[in-house]
Every structure is written in structure tokens, then in C-alpha cells.
Amino acid sequence: MKAKINDSEKIAQSVLTIMLLLISFYSNAQLKGAHILGSMGLQSGTQAPENTLSVYIPGYIYSASSLRNSDGDKVGDPNLTMFLTGVGANFVSDFKILGANYGATLLIAGASNTIQGSYIDSKSDFAFTDMYIQPIQLGWHNKRADFVFSYQMFLPTGKYEAGGSDNSGLGMFVNEFSGGTTLFFNDKKTFHFSALASYEINGKKKDTDIKTGDILSIEGGLGKTFYCMNAEKTAPKGILNAGLIYYLQYKLSDDEIPVGNIFVIEPDKDHVNALGAEVNYLHIGSMTNVGFRWLGEVNAKNRFQGNTFFITLAHVFSLKKK
Template structure:
């Protein structure tokens, strides 16, 4: 009888140790959403031209150089680099809804070292990650401003297991609504400023009651468009876009993390970033290459680092001859 009581006491102590460890871990952790910062920059509020199908390959690299707490102080120097690449397609039609062109996009990708939240143990092998699907995009084009509105979702197709070391997805369904504009400061539309705001609503993680808080993001840039003329100087052979870009992200509502009979709600996180972008589009080949670099600052309750985004694309005309 005494032995049973001793074993029960040890089991109870072990449970308490695990419980306190979880509270310590999750109490300071912030859960990540699906929105990939840096995917948009110059002319983020402009839809692609109508009757076009763009097939693209994105390469996303995020290097974390420090982890910051609720006061913005560095509490760690992680050796962590997240990598994403895949293949996507974006289509814009001449079909009108409320005077706007209808469009849609899809991205299938893989990821390594998928960051699940603001904790250093985030390393994993390259594997298929969550799928991005944008079934609705509306774009308006005016003389001095473009506008865009869209709905997108992140489908949990990547591997996810609570506490797993090889997770490639976030294990939750995510809905997002975005709206933005690009303002042009001259008649030729060569000098512009853009802002695209997105609001992400996250569901519960797979087989758990853990719920990531809603996330608000803003991305855009201030840039200049240059037309590279042909040898005869009769028509442009290429278009070059270059300028400064930025992003901001804020956790709007608290994460909900049940630990035993407790419900943890860690302090919200936020981050800002500034950088540069250059895009080159060759008109004859209908191909483009783009590069973005953004350096983060003012991070709270999350990693702070550098974002690199490379995009290669080919554009097909879908206009009926």
C-alpha cells in the first residue's frame, strides 16, 4: 500500500514538472500565422493586367538573428533559417465584378525549418507545406490609383503533430481578407506608393484546442518605374521597377493555449521591417525576375531577422485571337 502511494506521488510530481515546463514554454511563446511577410512589396495594391496567366517560382528565405521578449530585449541568438519554395500560378480574366477584373491564384510549396512560433527549436527537414489558395481577387485600375480586394485561405496540407520535430505545416485552417491600393504621382504612372492590408483569422490546430490569434499585416513600398527602350528607341523592350519597401505585422487577438485546466494567453507580438526591391520584366520573352530584401526592427515576443524573396515568372496571354 505504501509502495502504491509512493508511485502515485512520483507520478503526480512528474505531471506537475511537465505542466510547469509547458506553462514556462507556452507562457512566453507566440504562435505563428500563415501570412508570409515579404511576399508583396512595390505596387502591392495593383492587380496584374487582364487576360494573363502567370506561372511563377518563389524562393523565400528568412534568417533569424535574435529572439526578443515582451520588452523588446534580446533573449537569444538562434541559428535558424527558414526556407520555402514551390510553384504557383496567378490568373486575371476580363470578366468584370463590380467593375473590377476577376482573378485567382494558387501556390504549392515545400518548407524546411518551418517556424511554428517564437521558440528556437524550429528545425525540420524540407517537406510539403500548407497550400495557399486565392479563389477571389478583384482589381480596379484608375488614372491615378489602382485598388485590389481579395480573399485567400491557407489549407493545412503540411505535416503537423503537436510537439513534433518534423512539422512542415501549421496544422490549422487559415482565412484571410486583404485590400490595398497603389497611388500614382504622375500621369505616366512611373512614381508610385502602395499599401496592402491583410487580416488573418486562424482556426484551431489539428487535434488540439490551441488557437492562434488573429493577425493584421501591412505591406507595400515607394518606387519608380523605368522603361528600357530598344535600339531604335521606338518602343520599350523591358520594364524595371525599383524602390524602398516595408512591412508591419501585429497580433490582434491573444493566442489561446490550454495547458491542463489552465488557459494561457501570451502577450501579443509585433514587428516592423524596411528594405529594398528590384523587378525586371522583359517584354519580348514575357519573363520577369524580382528580388526583395527586408530587415526587421522593433520586434516584440518574436524572432527578428532578415527576409529575402526571389521570384521568377513567365506570363502567358489568354486573350482570344
């Protein structure tokens, strides 16, 4: 009889231990949002010129070098690199709304090793990922400052299955609102500082009650514009933009992660800061732009910390009537 009691006690203790480990696992988990940090840098508060169509190919690489806990201490070496690329287009018209030029953006992309959250070290092959659509983009241009406002959506078009190790998407519909400015410190607008704030509202993940908390991202930079003159020094042949860039991201509401019939209360919401550099060059003759950004993350809590690289190749088509 005593042996049966001891066996029952051992089983109960094992179940309790597993439950505690599971709750501990999820209580330190943080879910990733859809916003791609590093996609904006210098002059993030400036819209492209009116009557232009820019077709671009982005190359996004995020290398997670460490996993940080709620105290910012290193607790793991994920050795995980996410890659994203695709084809995008940005259109800016001369149509005015409230004095601003109307524009729109679309990005269709694929990704490998899509990062779902700080608790998943999944590795997946390159596959079609979530689609980015920005149906509303408004831009104002003043003598010493530009302003932008936009609304964008992330559509859950990538593969997603709860608990899957090969997901290429995040499995959730995302609404995001952005607003920002670029301030110019001289009349020629060659010395500038920018900041763009984006607020991300995440829906529930596909076929689950899991919900990522709302996220605030701030991106921008301090830079200088240089005009590269032709041999006769009569006109510029190219425009070079270079400077320091940054981003900050803060989760403002708790993730909702059900374990059984309860929702786990997380100890701290995740956040991260980053500082880096950007250089981009527009060749006026061919209207082709090449850009490169690098940002090193610091002060990460409850998330990965690493390096972000963003390479962009774009061609700008003029839509002005001749």
C-alpha cells in the same frame, strides 16, 4: 516519519517548479500565422493586367538572427533559416464584378525548417507544406490609383503533429481577407506608393485546442518605374521597377494555448516591423519577370527577428484573343 514528510515536500516542490516552468514557457510563447511576409512589395495594391496567366516560382528565405522578448530585448540566438519554394499561378480575366477584373491565384509549395512559433527552434527537411488558394481576387484600375480586394485560404496539407520537431505545415485552416491600393503621383504612373492590409483568421490546430490569434499584416512600398528602350529608342524592351519596401505585422487577439485545463494568458501580443528594398525587371520580348526583395526586421517583440529574402521568376502568358 519526518523523512517521509521531507520527501513528500521535495516531490511537491519539484512538481510545482516544473509546472511554473511550463507555464512560464508557454506564457512567453507566440504562435506563427500562415501569412508569408515579404510576398508583396512595390505596387502591392495593383492587380496584374487582364487576360494574363502568370506562372511563377518563388524562393522565400527567412533567417532568424535573434529571439526577442516582450520588451524587445534579445533573449536567444536561434540560428534558424526557413526556406520555401514551389510553383504558383495567377490568372486575371476580363470578366467584371462590380467594375473590377476577376482573378485567382494558387501556390503549391514545399518548405524546410518551418517556423511554428517563437518558442520552437525546430529543424526539418524539405517537405510538402500548406497550400495557398486565392479563389477571389478583384482589381480596379483608375487614372491615379489602383485598388485590390481578395479572399484567400491556407489549407493544412503539410505534415503536422502537436509538439513535433519535423512539421512542414502549421496544422490549421486559415481564412484571410486583403484590401489595398497603389497611388500614382504622375500621369505616366511611374512614381507610386502602395499599401496592402491582410487580416488572418486562424482555426484550431489539428487534434488540439491550440489556436493562433488573429493577425494583421501590412505590406507595400515607394518606388519608381523605368522603361528601358531598345537601340532605336522606338519602343521599350523592358520595364524596371525599384524602390523601398516595408512590412508590419501585429497579432490582434491572444493565442489560445491550453496547459492542463487552463488557458495561458500571454503578457503581450507579438509584432514586428521591417524595411528593405526591391528591384524587378520584366523583359517584354520574352515576357519573363525576375524580382528580388530584401527586408531587415526591427522592433520585434515576443518573436524572432531577422532578415527576409524573396526571389521570384515568372513567365506571363497573354490570353487575349488574336
